[in-house]
Amino acid sequence: xxxxxxxxxxxxxxxxxxxxxxxxxxxxxxxxxxxxxxxxxxxxxxxxxxxxxxxxxxxxxxxxxxxxxxxxxxxxxxxxxxxxxxxxxxxxxxxxxxxxxxxxxxxxxxxxxxxxxxxxxxxxxxxxxxxxxxxxxxxxxxxxxxxxxxxxxxxxxxxxxxxxxxxxxxxxxxxxxxxxxxxxxxxxxxxxxxxxxxxxxxxxxxxxxxxxxxxxxxxxxxxxxxxxxxxxxxxxxxxxxxxxxx
Amino acid sequence: xxxxxxxxxxxxxxxxxxxxxxxxxxxxxxxxxxxxxxxxxxxxxxxxxxxxxxxxxxxxxxxxxxxxxxxxxxxxxxxxxxxxxxxxxxxxxxxxxxxxxxxxxxxxxxxxxxxxxxxxxxxxxxxxxxxxxxxxxxxxxxxxxxxxxxxxxxxxxxxxxxxxxxxxxxxxxxxxxxxxxxxxxxxxxxxxxxxxxxxxxxxxxxxxxxxxxxxxxxxxxxxxxxxxxxxxxxxxxxxxxxxxxx
Numbered sequence: 001x002x003x004x005x006x007x008x009x010x011x012x013x014x015x016x017x018x019x020x021x022x023x024x025x026x027x028x029x030x031x032x033x034x035x036x037x038x039x040x041x042x043x044x045x046x047x048x049x050x051x052x053x054x055x056x057x058x059x060x061x062x063x064x065x066x067x068x069x070x071x072x073x074x075x076x077x078x079x080x081x082x083x084x085x086x087x088x089x090x091x092x093x094x095x096x097x098x099x100x101x102x103x104x105x106x107x108x109x110x111x112x113x114x115x116x117x118x119x120x121x122x123x124x125x126x127x128x129x130x131x132x133x134x135x136x137x138x139x140x141x142x143x144x145x146x147x148x149x150x151x152x153x154x155x156x157x158x159x160x161x162x163x164x165x166x167x168x169x170x171x172x173x174x175x176x177x178x179x180x181x182x183x184x185x186x187x188x189x190x191x192x193x194x195x196x197x198x199x200x201x202x203x204x205x206x207x208x209x210x211x212x213x214x215x216x217x218x219x220x221x222x223x224x225x226x227x228x229x230x231x232x233x234x235x236x237x238x239x240x241x242x243x244x245x246x
Numbered sequence: 247x248x249x250x251x252x253x254x255x256x257x258x259x260x261x262x263x264x265x266x267x268x269x270x271x272x273x274x275x276x277x278x279x280x281x282x283x284x285x286x287x288x289x290x291x292x293x294x295x296x297x298x299x300x301x302x303x304x305x306x307x308x309x310x311x312x313x314x315x316x317x318x319x320x321x322x323x324x325x326x327x328x329x330x331x332x333x334x335x336x337x338x339x340x341x342x343x344x345x346x347x348x349x350x351x352x353x354x355x356x357x358x359x360x361x362x363x364x365x366x367x368x369x370x371x372x373x374x375x376x377x378x379x380x381x382x383x384x385x386x387x388x389x390x391x392x393x394x395x396x397x398x399x400x401x402x403x404x405x406x407x408x409x410x411x412x413x414x415x416x417x418x419x420x421x422x423x424x425x426x427x428x429x430x431x432x433x434x435x436x437x438x439x440x441x442x443x444x445x446x447x448x449x450x451x452x453x454x455x456x457x458x459x460x461x462x463x464x465x466x467x468x469x470x471x472x473x474x475x476x477x478x479x480x481x482x483x484x485x486x487x488x489x490x491x492x
Binding site: 089105107108110111114116185195199 | 349357362434440
């Protein structure tokens, strides 16, 4: 039986870019679970989720439910589920072989997720406009309207330029440096040494977004690739065999 | 050879109260490393650290070095070291039996430390004055002066009362609820199931501070003991055999 992974399409090379969906895709590929991606444009998420009975993941500022990608449908259990960590927990329980939370580390992996994303705060002013420019027209209209409302400025204005850009990139580099220190604590390629786990998938999910959205040949990706002795490129390369998009 | 653990004394029952020093004490007891506590009052820390060659752990707001408890001296290696996580790393490398970072989890345990303490933000307005009131006179004068300057009010005013106290305790309970969720992810008594690790020592270090400073019979500790099905009392009780103060 083939799991359905609901993900957001784009015009970027390779199509898949959502970091949260990438986390789930890495888990599915790592566990060798057959799956098929179903691409959903932003304006279609809410109606489709309601039709399928997929729960919202949070509430918007105005109190309305927020329906988000990724989601999965597992025909072998009849389960529909959203939110990447919830999905990861479900997949670990249902398909426990090749664990992503080895040695009972779920309670440690979850805080790592929070700490890692909090280190990315300087990234959003760059990546949000860059995502907008890479979406298909129907998603682009929706994304631009909602993000320009929440940021209070146009995507083009939001994108840092000149000295501001240099300062923001430096902040991002410094923040990633803290994660590099964590990686440097083991001799293996993964955060848990020789054992791949959810933490590496979280890191690879966000880095893959950066690589896909800016493009592999972009100055942005070339910069990040050189930071911290090439740590971030290695983090993606270590998961190369699990990056197939089907 | 006996390690020296430098810790802060108090008038509280059991004497030891510093959460950071408790973390190190738990590690020493858990690993079965012989040690002896040397008690240092607040105003004596800086001069003693300088004399022993122990590094400062951070910089104060005015840029001067900040010397902190705990510190250790290991006569078998000649090492003097401060800062609880650095000490824990050193002890793990030097005395690797009964690991506190099992299965290469140091890179995961470290972020847990940050996430756990960030959940305690509501605690400090209660515990800072309560610590002050339990210190020996020479430390009390020093602690009161420095803390009243940084909080901008007297210890007596800082301590929440009435509705403010109820609201702050509710916030602390809610924040600890997030950590309770992490614990609930495994069936064992520890965050990593049946395996005790640094994360449990971090949690027990702060809870022991609360229990010692307010007192085991206090309303404060009785309240916390009942939260989340007794999770926090259990967290300390699970480490009972490692709480000997020598």
